Amino acid sequence: MSSKIAIEVKNVIKKFQVYDRPQNRLKQAIYPRFCTLLGLESRAYYQDFPALNNVSFTIKKGETVGIVGRNGSGKSTILQIICGTLSQTSGTVTTNGRIAALLELGSGFNPEFTGRENVYMNAAILGLSRQEIDGRFSDIEAFADIGDFIDQPVKTYSSGMMVRLAFAVSINVEPEILIVDEALAVGDELFQRKCYSRIEEIKKNGATILFVTHSASTIIELCDRAILMDSGECLGAATPKRIISCYQKLLYAADEKKQYVRSSIVESIKSEKNDSDLKLSTDVEHQEQETGGKVKGKNEKLKEDYCKEYFDPNLKPTSTIAYESNGAKITNPRITTIEGKEVNNLVRGRRYNFQYNVTFDSSIENVRFGMLIKTLSGVELGGAASSTPNNCIEHIDICETKEIKFSFDCQLNPGVYFLNAGVMGHVDRAETYLHRLIDIAMFRVIPEVEILSTGIIDFQCTSEVN
Template sequence: MSSDDIAIRVSNLSKCYHIYDRPQDRLKQSIIPRLQRLVGRQPKNYFREFWALKDVSFEVKKGETVGIIGRNGSGKSTLLQIICGTLTPTSGTVETRGRVAALLELGSGFNPEFTGRENVYMNGAVLGLSKEEIDARFDDIAAFADIGEFIDQPVKVYSSGMYVRLAFAVAISVEPQILIVDEALSVGDAKFQAKCMDRIKKLKESGTSILFVSHDVSSVRTLCDNAIWLDKGCIRRYGDVFALTAHYMEYLFGDELKQTFKANEHQTDLSQNEVYVCREIHTENEEQPVNHWGTHKGIILEAGIYDAQGKKKNIFVNRERMQVRIHFRLPPRCNRKTLSVAFSFKDLKGTDLIVSTTWDDKQLGIECEGDTIEVIFELENCLNTGKYMLVAAIEDRAAPTIQYYEYIEGAQYFTTLFEHKYFGVFVPKVTHKVINKGSK
């Protein structure tokens, strides 16, 4: 790939912190090793090393949006701070090409004693804008932040939501070539989050390169082209956002399952290999699941979508009646009262569109006789013209954290077609009424 096509290049990046067990150890470290070197002795360290990042390398193309996911403490924020230049790496290099705007920790870069207006001018200057350029953009910044008269109050009196509103408004006002967004947006209200996501999408369409950190897998799948999974400071995976986030979700649930079964070892005869099953399958083959895992993989005997006459189909037109059928074998020694059968329809980016389980509303357990059972969900097709996938799952709802006996993402791929063109994802039945209110 040509260097001209690269917006961000990270090469062998590492960051090490010194951890001191006692305050006096920090003082000892500043004095004793120097004295030991002076007398020709091997210096002793009074700290432990913690590597927040270790040998991280990747590239972001111009106009590409890359998501960064991982558990708390995996090194995500450290990586972004080094890319932004607010933190120095222990080793390795970072190259950025173009103006960088970043929204990192809450209120980073704000002087709490300054008013919002003063902080806009200060941050704009830091980002390379002249006073005249900030003057021209100030009204748009204030309108996007939508904090009213608080724009002339010290930011130390702002709520967390006001901080984020103003910080994001300033960051996007500079028309950056590279935008870096950390979890800060999660503190805003739903309306502001939607407005921010819409603006980020427009920046993406205009060719801005974006690094986006979020714990919300749906947002990462919707917004990003590729993703990086950080784990304990190292890149565990890097590639297509859908496949990567699928494996990340497997990892999260699989880890919880291992803990659950470890605590209840006497109640199960599962081998360790059965506890966490992960199979990597290419999404191009639409006859295979993109994601298939669980503690009892194989108990789902068949899962598919049928018409009202019981015929399995891959194409459904208009508001045709549909049946989702899941035929499965009961897991050994399971509690039928807390067993749940679930399905969802997702788009091909993995976003849940319709979800239903036997545990909804009445919390219906599977208490019928027999060890082989079929559950049928009936609904009317309301998905607009497009391609979708079926997810089938067998769950245990005994604990607040759902235990997945088996989870198949992509049990069937299907298409829906509407005769007329409609906007939006769903096409529900909506009644229309026109009322003559008279003349004025």
């Protein structure tokens, strides 16, 4: 394995033995041995359940990679195999560096030991010497922030206190590889922020991070790449934004269409030689340099052009993903000024409309509509729904078409942004997506000269120096 590779998974298969009845487990332990002694052909009293099926991927040193997928897709199983707490049926897993795993937090604690004793025991298991633990104990204690309970038996802890202490131990061993399984939502908001801050610090120090979560925003904000798994198979790896969109499309697909959606996702990821979002980002940066004046010194022209929103026919997303239609279809998405002029280059501080049409090919109850604005990397900035679930349109007839308009103030700083559109209604008495389009439209907020606001959103801050 190359020295630049942190984790290499090759053709991993994991099968679990599933028994129909408890007594079959005993039969499997006894009968085959007797059959072997007597020279008879034995039978299996179990069925193989393929938790992982020929999974392969590679993670480079310093990468942060997220794994997403529906429940039962094999995410936690592959993490346990990488950590060594579970063995694969076949295939190979190679790791390069000290691993700290945040899997079932607190599961390795001895309830009779104090928190302090469990810290030393767990840190030793993770590979730290007594001297190293002594040097880091104060940091671990401060991070867990459980006060005098550190010297009380763990059996007296609440579940939250136990998780905080376990997280504090694992996160402070300076791992070269950090593996996290749904452990980023422990404790209250202050502790969660501390966890994220520590993980960001570990990432900046060059550690490799691999984690599983159902939080799309976490994957997009923290990860360099993402991996999509389903039914024990790795469907592909791509940018977080791309993978999250594919995951959500698969998650909300109707049962009879899931196999088709799954196949289309695999093909789209395989055929994507160069990530379209990265190419788009490069193109956008180039265009902004051409129009922004910083490279060519066109500040005067920019002053003249500013306050002129306009439509650029070449500003079209190439990352659009459409959910399967389930009784409705969204068409004609566009951004307009309040006067009705179609634009996609907007002026900061002005009000605009995001509009689209929805045609219904079946009669639907309890209908409502939505929109969402995202950054280039896919971070969700905010959106709106047309109504609450209790105050929606009670009935829409077949073949009826509705025009939806969302008005918003453009309080975004110069940059490129994407839009989602969706329509929901009741199918079999449960609210579900009738149609949803990811990255269906995009717009640019025109660069300004001498802009004072920073970041993504302009909060209209004022300053005063005394």
